[in-house]
Amino acid sequence: MARIVVLGAGVSGHTAATFAKHWLGKDHEVVVVSPNSKWNWIPSNIWVGVGEMTPEDVVFELAPVYEKAGIDFRQAKAVSIHPEGKQDSEKPYVTIEYTDPNKQGQTEEVEYDYLINATGPKLNFAATPGLGPEEGNSLSVCTYGHAAEANTYFQEAIEKMKKGEKQKFLIGTGHGMCTCQGAAFEYIFNIEHELRKAGVRDKAEIKWISNEQFLGDFGVAGVHIKWGGHIVSSKVLAESLFVERGVDWITGAHVKEVQKGKLTYELLDGTEGEEEFDFSMLIPPFTGVGLKAYDKEGNDITDKVFMPNGFMKVDADYTPKPFEEWKASDWPKYYQNPDYKNMFAVGIAFAPPHPISKPAKSVNGTPITPAPPRTGMPSGIIGKTVAQTITEVIQGKYSLDEVPEKGHHASMAEMGAACVASAGKGLLDGSAVALTVYPVVPDYEKYPGTGRDPEYTFGEVGLAGHWIKHILHHLFMWKAQLKPGWTLIPE
Amino acid sequence: MAKDYLDVQKNITPYDGKSFGTMVPGPFQRFLRKCLIWQFIRFIVINLKMLMVVAKSHH
Numbered sequence A: 001m002a003r004i005v006v007l008g009a010g011v012s013g014h015t016a017a018t019f020a021k022h023w024l025g026k027d028h029e030v031v032v033v034s035p036n037s038k039w040n041w042i043p044s045n046i047w048v049g050v051g052e053m054t055p056e057d058v059v060f061e062l063a064p065v066y067e068k069a070g071i072d073f074r075q076a077k078a079v080s081i082h083p084e085g086k087q088d089s090e091k092p093y094v095t096i097e098y099t100d101p102n103k104q105g106q107t108e109e110v111e112y113d114y115l116i117n118a119t120g121p122k123l124n125f126a127a128t129p130g131l132g133p134e135e136g137n138s139l140s141v142c143t144y145g146h147a148a149e150a151n152t153y154f155q156e157a158i159e160k161m162k163k164g165e166k167q168k169f170l171i172g173t174g175h176g177m178c179t180c181q182g183a184a185f186e187y188i189f190n191i192e193h194e195l196r197k198a199g200v201r202d203k204a205e206i207k208w209i210s211n212e213q214f215l216g217d218f219g220v221a222g223v224h225i226k227w228g229g230h231i232v233s234s235k236v237l238a239e240s241l242f243v244e245r246g247v248d249w250i251t252g253a254h255v256k257e258v259q260k261g262k263l264t265y266e267l268l269d270g271t272e273g274e275e276e277f278d279f280s281m282l283i284p285p286f287t288g289v290g291l292k293a294y295d296k297e298g299n300d301i302t303d304k305v306f307m308p309n310g311f312m313k314v315d316a317d318y319t320p321k322p323f324e325e326w327k328a329s330d331w332p333k334y335y336q337n338p339d340y341k342n343m344f345a346v347g348i349a350f351a352p353p354h355p356i357s358k359p360a361k362s363v364n365g366t367p368i369t370p371a372p373p374r375t376g377m378p379s380g381i382i383g384k385t386v387a388q389t390i391t392e393v394i395q396g397k398y399s400l401d402e403v404p405e406k407g408h409h410a411s412m413a414e415m416g417a418a419c420v421a422s423a424g425k426g427l428l429d430g431s432a433v434a435l436t437v438y439p440v441v442p443d444y445e446k447y448p449g450t451g452r453d454p455e456y457t458f459g460e461v462g463l464a465g466h467w468i469k470h471i472l473h474h475l476f477m478w479k480a481q482l483k484p485g486w487t488l489i490p491e
Numbered sequence B: 001m002a003k004d005y006l007d008v009q010k011n012i013t014p015y016d017g018k019s020f021g022t023m024v025p026g027p028f029q030r031f032l033r034k035c036l037i038w039q040f041i042r043f044i045v046i047n048l049k050m051l052m053v054v055a056k057s058h059h
Helices: A011-027 A042-048 A062-069 A144-162 A181-197 A234-244 A377-394 A400-406 A463-480 B002-008 B027-034 B036-057
Strands: A003-007 A029-034 A038-040 A059-061 A072-082 A093-098 A107-111 A114-117 A167-173 A204-209 A224-227 A230-233 A248-250 A253-259 A262-267 A272-276 A279-283 A343-345 A417-423 A431-437 A458-462
Touching: A003 A011, A011 A029, A011 A062, A011 A114, A011 A377, A029 A062, A038 A062, A042 A144, A042 A181, A042 A463, A059 A062, A062 A072, A072 A107, A114 A377, A144 A167, A144 A181, A144 A279, A167 A181, A167 A253, A181 A204, A181 A279, A181 A417, A224 A234, A224 A458, A230 A234, A234 A431, A234 A458, A253 A279, A343 A377, A377 A400, A377 A417, A377 B036, A417 A463, A417 B036, A431 A463, A431 B036, A458 A463, A458 B027, A458 B036, A463 B036, B002 B027, B027 B036
Parallel strands: A003 A029, A003 A114, A029 A072, A114 A343, A167 A204, A167 A279, A204 A248
Antiparallel strands: A038 A059, A072 A093, A093 A107, A224 A230, A253 A262, A262 A272, A417 A431, A431 A458
16 A cells, blocks of 8 residues: 655645545545645635635635545644655655644654645745734735735725725735735735725725736736737736726835835835835745755755755756746656655645746846746646656556656646636626636747747636636635536646 | 727826826727626637636646
């Protein structure tokens, strides 16, 4: 009997664990280690953040779902990986520390034959002084708890506007190296929609601030779509939406500090500025969760297993090179650690070889570059692909050394993504930008100019995309709870 | 219609370096975004396109 240990139960880890168990059945063991007791459909946190959904609408308890599936669930956080075992045992293991209230603080060694690192990111609010809802002066929608708190402040702001008070909303990214601009983009238009619905739009000033070099970069070097017989940049699409809805913007900004009601920032041209606000939701930068790694003798090998940003090394080309020399082939295909072949990293936990957007620094040398997104559809596909590869290795179809020739692959340079950014929730009064991009990582050799296949890269605004957003919410909540037919729902 | 076109320009400021350099949807485009018949057709088309992208992304 082989044992697969999955660290993390987000989109990627949950997908990997559930498919591995589905394919391997009772003959093999799947263990999931996650510090959270609940699974969260994160894209719908946006609706929690404006009061259109409750936290209960976007989560469910993991334990009963895993019990039904025959997956061993341990509510704990992973602390360290020991890929060579220890002095008296060759068996690799991870050390975990329980967050389960019944075993709070207890540690345990969990042995594995195959490890899938799907820990997701640490929300690094500490990167910017004053950033974040817990110890800072800004809000977040990165977790359902953060989103619920943001909604409390949002409803208070609406009440103030109804009494005639003006309010300024500042939404975007809270550091020069952030990712997930798409989430902030969706949130700002939900805010704008809800304010119009509440009849207080005229009392609100809404402004975007982000680290993108241009509006519509989204951390993926923008997207060129076929529109009205033209190939149009997402810059034009995004600017059009902002102007249509009367939302101002600042781009190329590294937020330096967030004070109560005010933030300071530096722009690419080196100039500095400040913005006052009554309500601010700023996405933090991400880092790895801080997992350590040790060899057989107990020596720290964290630098060997992880990149300096805390994300796990996989089969990517990490050679530093300028933007002009980036290739699609730099991106990993199998998500297998090069030194320990039975370790894989999926979703946000794998270390990308470099950003997707062209790196930039301010004239003062401050890096202001969106980090590459690895969430949503790519996360799910990568998790499923790695589970498929490990399943076939366990079934004896090929060895771990043969994975690069015979394993399933899911390079982000050979994979598309579908994104739907809603504005509002009503079935008839909402709207959305529906977008597909293929491939996620531009391949400038195959598609000179835009880097994308125009046949599979498109976008439009309207109710249709909004309906799709609704359907996706229910489909993925259904799928993640392993309800009948769940395997038929694509990632 | 002329009044509608005046209305869609209300957020454009000449030579502001932002809004003056982009496009805004006119009244007919805005109508199409809300038109249930047209949006139902687009719903089918977008779903099919998304499924094609999904199919192309699994190897």
